[in-house]
Amino acid sequence: MYFYRILTPIKAITFDLDDTLYENHSVIYKTEEKLLLFIRKYDTRFNNINNNDLHKFRKIIKKQIPEISHDITELRRLSTEMMFYKYGYNHEKTIKGTNEIMSKFTFWRNQINIPESTYIILEKLVKKFPLVAITNGNADPKIFGLDKYFQFVLKAGINGRxxxxxxxxxxxxxxxxxxxxxxxxxxxxxxxxxxxxxxxxMQACWINSNKKKLINTKNICIPHVEIHHLSSLLYIT
Structure with missing residues (x-):
């Protein structure tokens, strides 16, 4: 644990979700893998589609609607609709197919393994402070049982940039x-x-699970405190 700035009394804690309270990289990788397989099996017209093709649709949507970048779920939905239209589907079947793919995405996106220690730490912290989640991602804490610790969850797109x-x-x-x-x-x-x-x-706590050297990071911004394990929060609050 390293302190870089003086901490003032803490009255509430806000948390990022992905890669802060749980490991997220493998979740995204598996989600994209499962989703691509589902799309390919959805219709023979999609047999040869790949992730690069899907990213091209997103790129087009971003160019058409620049502000959509702040809502990654809506970006995914619109790019999926574009895919269906591109492959000759009518409006009704496009909406139906898009909903089915988004439902599958939601399922796999929330197959998250929460460490038991995370539950224990949040259980202790919530007795002392109001807790809030602030995320750029589209995981749903209600599905994997973290929502009960938060007074509310703010998501990019829905609640701001x-x-x-x-x-x-x-x-x-x-x-x-x-x-x-x-x-x-x-x-x-x-x-x-x-x-x-x-x-x-706000005050900021950097959870540096990979133990990177702060001095070696690009676009450096000095936090108030650096910790390597979530459990360290119990000693600074």
Missing amino acids: LKPSKDMYLLATKQLGIEPKFILHVGDNLITDIKGAINSG
């Missing part, structure tokens, strides 16, 4: 009714989490 934009951070402070300087944001990303939180007037 992607972090490091101030939108969700400031909304969190407003809904909590607590000044930003008394809120500690915990996240794994030095830009989206640490820079975003500090620019919003």
